[in-house]
Amino acid sequence: MKAVQFPEHGGREVLEYGEFEDPEVDSDEVLVDVKAAALNHLDVFTRYGLGALSRLDLEMPHIPGSDAAGVVEEVGEDVARFEPGDRVAVSGGLACGHCEHCRDGDPTMCVDFKIIGEHVRGVQSEFTAVPAENLVPVPEHVDWEIAAAAPLVFQTAWRMLVTRAELKPGESILVLGASGGVGHAAVQIADYVGAEVYATASTAEKLDYAKEIGADHVINYEEDDFAEAIDEATDGRGVDVVVDHIGKATWQNSLHSLVKGGRVVTCGATTGRDPETDINSIFWNQLEIYGSTMGTPGEVDDVLELVWEGAFEPRIRETFPMSEIADAHEMIEEREGFGKVVVIPDSEM
Numbered sequence: 001m002k003a004v005q006f007p008e009h010g011g012r013e014v015l016e017y018g019e020f021e022d023p024e025v026d027s028d029e030v031l032v033d034v035k036a037a038a039l040n041h042l043d044v045f046t047r048y049g050l051g052a053l054s055r056l057d058l059e060m061p062h063i064p065g066s067d068a069a070g071v072v073e074e075v076g077e078d079v080a081r082f083e084p085g086d087r088v089a090v091s092g093g094l095a096c097g098h099c100e101h102c103r104d105g106d107p108t109m110c111v112d113f114k115i116i117g118e119h120v121r122g123v124q125s126e127f128t129a130v131p132a133e134n135l136v137p138v139p140e141h142v143d144w145e146i147a148a149a150a151p152l153v154f155q156t157a158w159r160m161l162v163t164r165a166e167l168k169p170g171e172s173i174l175v176l177g178a179s180g181g182v183g184h185a186a187v188q189i190a191d192y193v194g195a196e197v198y199a200t201a202s203t204a205e206k207l208d209y210a211k212e213i214g215a216d217h218v219i220n221y222e223e224d225d226f227a228e229a230i231d232e233a234t235d236g237r238g239v240d241v242v243v244d245h246i247g248k249a250t251w252q253n254s255l256h257s258l259v260k261g262g263r264v265v266t267c268g269a270t271t272g273r274d275p276e277t278d279i280n281s282i283f284w285n286q287l288e289i290y291g292s293t294m295g296t297p298g299e300v301d302d303v304l305e306l307v308w309e310g311a312f313e314p315r316i317r318e319t320f321p322m323s324e325i326a327d328a329h330e331m332i333e334e335r336e337g338f339g340k341v342v343v344i345p346d347s348e349m
Helices: 041-048 144-149 151-164 181-193 204-212 226-233 251-256 279-284 297-309 322-333
Strands: 002-005 016-019 029-038 067-075 087-090 127-131 135-137 172-175 196-201 217-220 239-243 258-266 288-291 316-321 340-344
Touching: 002 322, 016 322, 029 087, 029 144, 041 322, 067 127, 067 144, 087 144, 135 297, 144 316, 144 340, 151 181, 151 239, 151 258, 151 288, 151 297, 172 181, 181 196, 181 204, 181 239, 196 204, 196 226, 204 217, 217 226, 226 251, 251 258, 251 279, 316 322, 322 340
Parallel strands: 172 196, 172 239, 196 217, 239 258, 258 288, 316 340
Antiparallel strands: 002 016, 029 067, 029 127, 029 340, 067 087, 087 135
16 A cells, blocks of 8 residues: 655655555454545654654654544454444544543543554555544545544544533633634634634634634734733633643743633643743632643544534645645645645545
8 A cells, every 4th residue: 555654753855655564454453445634733743753742752664644534444353333335534542441541431541542643653544454443433425534634633622622621601712723723623612612712813814714613803913912912802801711732832821811710721732842831820810721632432422423413614724645745744834724634545536
């Protein structure tokens, strides 16, 4: 088969699209004929060898990618949920199944938690073998690009807002980076919950898109200090919740955008993991800080059902053949466009 791969960590020049050994299917796995896969900023970090907590130690060459959708080609002998011909999408979280957190029903807290495409070989290939428990059914009416683009960012945003921050109708929320994958999912989920949604982006076009999908107020962070803009818009009160997946560049302003007793929830740090932080603001204003990673199987089912029904729409900024993977990475790194970047096996184009 052909696959996106890199033989070493580095810049976009290490990316290749070429022959790779066909995957073997274990007893609990499913072989998927991939029709579309999607990129996340995680793919860029993985390419550079940067894990969430430490440098990655990967078997090379490595196939990246956590999001994909396709048709079941073969099932392992222990698999009962799926059969050849089923339409499926990949949910990327891997858990051990037996640590205290897994046994308590929250695999996202697993002491050995991994993500497909980051810690193990991913799904940007013509075929991929993944555990059956990491697959969700995709209805016939759902396009492959939508099915591939939805799982990681929508489960992440759903857990952040609904489970961790417990966003409520009538509350106010600021979503940073609303043009990105997680950001544009968070705007839609916040609007669905019934919150008043503030969103930031860097261009007028991106801000217009944010309004289209549910933002009530928008802020161009290239032109305005978003903390000052929130202070002015809320008469000095601040918002109840801030979604910050940007990190170092925005952290202080995120804290300063909150109402007393407000919550900031984060799932990443695309500009750096080591920001300065205002401890006095945290204790004096009694702020709450929540970390969040991926979603439980139940959360995945809940949010993807809403995606399949059309309540949420993964926006596709561009679709590339897998042979143009370097261009797809450039679009992610340069923050061009709005929504998700999708890649398709050249044989499917």
